[in-house]
Amino acid sequence: MTGKVFSGRYEIKDRIGIGGMAEVYRAQDNTLGRVVAVKVMLPQFAADPSFTQRFRQEAAAAANLQSPYIVNVYDWGQDDDTYFIVMEFVRGSDLKTAIQQRGAINQRKAAEIGSQVCQALTVAHNQDIIHRDIKPQNIMVQPDGNVKVMDFGIARAKNSVNDKTSAVLGTAHYISPEQAQGKDLTAASDIYSLGIVLYEAATGRLPFDGPDAVSVALQQVKNEPEPPSAINPDIDPDLEDIIMVAMAKNPADRFATANDMRLALNDYLAGRPVSLPGGGAGFTNAQTRVMGPVAAPAPLVDSTQVMPAVHGAGAGMSPSNTGSFAPTTYRGDSKPPQKSKKGLIIALVCALAIALIGGLAFALSQGGAANEGSEAVPHVVGKVQSEAEFELKQAGFEVNVSRVADDTAPVDTVISQDPAGGEKRDKGTTVNIVVSQGPDTVAVPDLYNLSVDDARKKAEALGFKIVERESNYSEQVEEGHIMEQFPAANEQAAKNSTIEYVVSRGTELMSVPKVEGSTEEEATKILEDAGFKVEVELKYDDSVREGRVIWQSPLNDKVKPGSTVKIAVSKGPEPDPEVEVPNTIGSSRDSAKSTLENAGFKVNVQEETSSDVEKGKVISQDPAGGSAKKGSTVTIVVSKGPAAPQPDPDPQPDPGANGGQQGGQAA
Numbered sequence: 001m002t003g004k005v006f007s008g009r010y011e012i013k014d015r016i017g018i019g020g021m022a023e024v025y026r027a028q029d030n031t032l033g034r035v036v037a038v039k040v041m042l043p044q045f046a047a048d049p050s051f052t053q054r055f056r057q058e059a060a061a062a063a064n065l066q067s068p069y070i071v072n073v074y075d076w077g078q079d080d081d082t083y084f085i086v087m088e089f090v091r092g093s094d095l096k097t098a099i100q101q102r103g104a105i106n107q108r109k110a111a112e113i114g115s116q117v118c119q120a121l122t123v124a125h126n127q128d129i130i131h132r133d134i135k136p137q138n139i140m141v142q143p144d145g146n147v148k149v150m151d152f153g154i155a156r157a158k159n160s161v162n163d164k165t166s167a168v169l170g171t172a173h174y175i176s177p178e179q180a181q182g183k184d185l186t187a188a189s190d191i192y193s194l195g196i197v198l199y200e201a202a203t204g205r206l207p208f209d210g211p212d213a214v215s216v217a218l219q220q221v222k223n224e225p226e227p228p229s230a231i232n233p234d235i236d237p238d239l240e241d242i243i244m245v246a247m248a249k250n251p252a253d254r255f256a257t258a259n260d261m262r263l264a265l266n267d268y269l270a271g272r273p274v275s276l277p278g279g280g281a282g283f284t285n286a287q288t289r290v291m292g293p294v295a296a297p298a299p300l301v302d303s304t305q306v307m308p309a310v311h312g313a314g315a316g317m318s319p320s321n322t323g324s325f326a327p328t329t330y331r332g333d334s335k336p337p338q339k340s341k342k343g344l345i346i347a348l349v350c351a352l353a354i355a356l357i358g359g360l361a362f363a364l365s366q367g368g369a370a371n372e373g374s375e376a377v378p379h380v381v382g383k384v385q386s387e388a389e390f391e392l393k394q395a396g397f398e399v400n401v402s403r404v405a406d407d408t409a410p411v412d413t414v415i416s417q418d419p420a421g422g423e424k425r426d427k428g429t430t431v432n433i434v435v436s437q438g439p440d441t442v443a444v445p446d447l448y449n450l451s452v453d454d455a456r457k458k459a460e461a462l463g464f465k466i467v468e469r470e471s472n473y474s475e476q477v478e479e480g481h482i483m484e485q486f487p488a489a490n491e492q493a494a495k496n497s498t499i500e501y502v503v504s505r506g507t508e509l510m511s512v513p514k515v516e517g518s519t520e521e522e523a524t525k526i527l528e529d530a531g532f533k534v535e536v537e538l539k540y541d542d543s544v545r546e547g548r549v550i551w552q553s554p555l556n557d558k559v560k561p562g563s564t565v566k567i568a569v570s571k572g573p574e575p576d577p578e579v580e581v582p583n584t585i586g587s588s589r590d591s592a593k594s595t596l597e598n599a600g601f602k603v604n605v606q607e608e609t610s611s612d613v614e615k616g617k618v619i620s621q622d623p624a625g626g627s628a629k630k631g632s633t634v635t636i637v638v639s640k641g642p643a644a645p646q647p648d649p650d651p652q653p654d655p656g657a658n659g660g661q662q663g664g665q666a667a
């Protein structure tokens with residue numbers, strides 16, 4: 001799957017989780033340049049038409065849920081015959097991992113988490129969306145301590161797959177009794193599941209466990225849970241009441257809404273009296289009943305899975321083994337199993353003997369002195385240091401404070417106390433309390449300009465994990481190397497925390513705007529506004545108007561920001577150049593004309609008589625030499641030869657001729 005791109009946009013990087021219904025991958029959104037989580041449905045569910053139809057509806061509904069405590073859904077779609085959902089990538093770890101690593105968490109922190117989950121559920125329930133798979137694996141705890149709830153809407157879609165077969169989809173350890181029986185669900189089912197989450201967070205143990213999903217589901221229907229205080233004596237009674245109300249078998253006995261449960265948790269956190277449905281009636285007995293032995297939990301994968309619906313008390317069980325799923329407790333108003341009188345007498349004798357020996361030992365340890373000044377040590381685990389010291393001193397005890405690093409408890413919160421709360425000690429006894437000073441911190445390594453592999457090795461050597469936040473362009477850092485990190489280098493951060501990094505895509509190449517045909521001023525402004533330098537060249541051009549851009553380089557290419565773009569600006573048509581004018585004086589008419597025309601000139605021929613220049617020869621030309629523009633006119637004067645003699649306009653008569661004429665006339 002690594003390297004696959006969904007919808008031409010979401011590039012799969014690596015798998016970060018797998019559940020009963022889907023696999024989750026970290027991916028890069030190449031359009032927006034951010035890291036996202038992509039949940040890909042498993043093939044056996046993606047191939048079911050009823051599932052896919054409901055999936056599309058519920059994915060769209062989940063995208064409309066807006067809450068700071070709900071993982072955002074960005075997109076969804078179909079690719080290669082499977083369906084996927086694109087979600088916000090949440091930094092941090094899920095609540096289940098925290099419980100598995102540390103056991104019971106600070107009860108005030110558990111209440112804060114419960115309150116935030118209630119806010120998320122309120123938003124969903126107000127839009128008629130039931131989660132149906134609330135469990136600590138679906139609750140992400142972020143580095144700032146706030147939570148994000150995952151998989152809204154998809155859980156509803158899951159149940160639609162098996163509506164006709166009455167099979168149950170869910171996680172057996174956290175499903176409500178009505179969900180285990182295949183009944184119609186309401187918001188109260190999510191409240192029950194959240195009650196189990198808080199039970200596990202406050203005690204470090206699940207209320208019901210077994211070798212398989214069906215046996216656990218049967219216990220959800222039939223058995224009452226052991227009170228959390230039986231496992232964790234330091235748990236506050238108010239928080240215990242809230243958990244037990246949420247886990248009531250009858251939905252009508254639970255909180256009416258998730259918001260009601262949130263208000264109760266907030267009252268507890270603020271130290272106000274906690275208001276419970278019906279005043280909490282029906283739960284006191286549950287805290288004082290006799291409990292049978294608790295078996296060690298059997299390993300079971302906490303994944304969403306298909307289970308047969310549990311109908312009735314002993315569904316699917318033979319009479320011989322039905323009793324193994326009966327409650328191991330009984331209330332004060334019910335009759336315990338009958339035992340033989342002999343066994344009862346033996347038990348009483350043993351109990352008296354143990355009590356006598358214990359009393360003697362205690363008396364000896366106290367030197368036989370009366371313990372009239374003894375006082376119950378207040379419960380201060382989970383309280384802030386100042387409040388804890390005040391309560392202990394008010395009760396007459398001395399206080400010794402030690403501080404240790406703790407990854408889960410808030411700063412200045414009491415992690416443990418010795419003697420434990422509720423134990424009786426003489427006034428003046430010193431009570432040792434251990435207070436959290438927050439996570440143990442170390443300096444964050446500098447990952448700048450390292451390759452991702454080198455950065456991972458350096459971080460892991462100091463106990464950190466690294467995860468990609470996004471990618472971006474950088475002119476200083478080469479592609480594939482780290483350009484930024486969070487927290488910054490040398491800042492103090494908790495051991496085993498996560499460093500987020502931004503990986504470089506290299507220098508960003510920019511498209512050069514097209515400016516051909518623009519004026520020089522327009523083109524220069526456009527290119528400079530886009531971050532480019534401009535180099536202008538002026539050229540003559542017969543086809544482009546003066547002052548307009550003829551061409552640019554580069555054109556239709558991507559280049560580095562700040563690169564130089566050359567533009568050629570027209571000076572208009574190129575004027576005709578001046579050339580040397582040939583001297584044709586003395587040449588024949590035809591030769592002179594040919595010479596001048598060949599040199600690019602026009603020729604104007606004039607004629608005049610000349611007694612000095614042979615007829616047909618050039619007498620003179622204008623211009624006679626030097627240079628002139630090509631295409632201009634050169635005038636040549638061609639000789640017509642000498643002028644012909646002209647007759648006398650008024651000739652004198654010849655006397656001789658006249659006399660002879662007259663004589664002839666006379667004759």
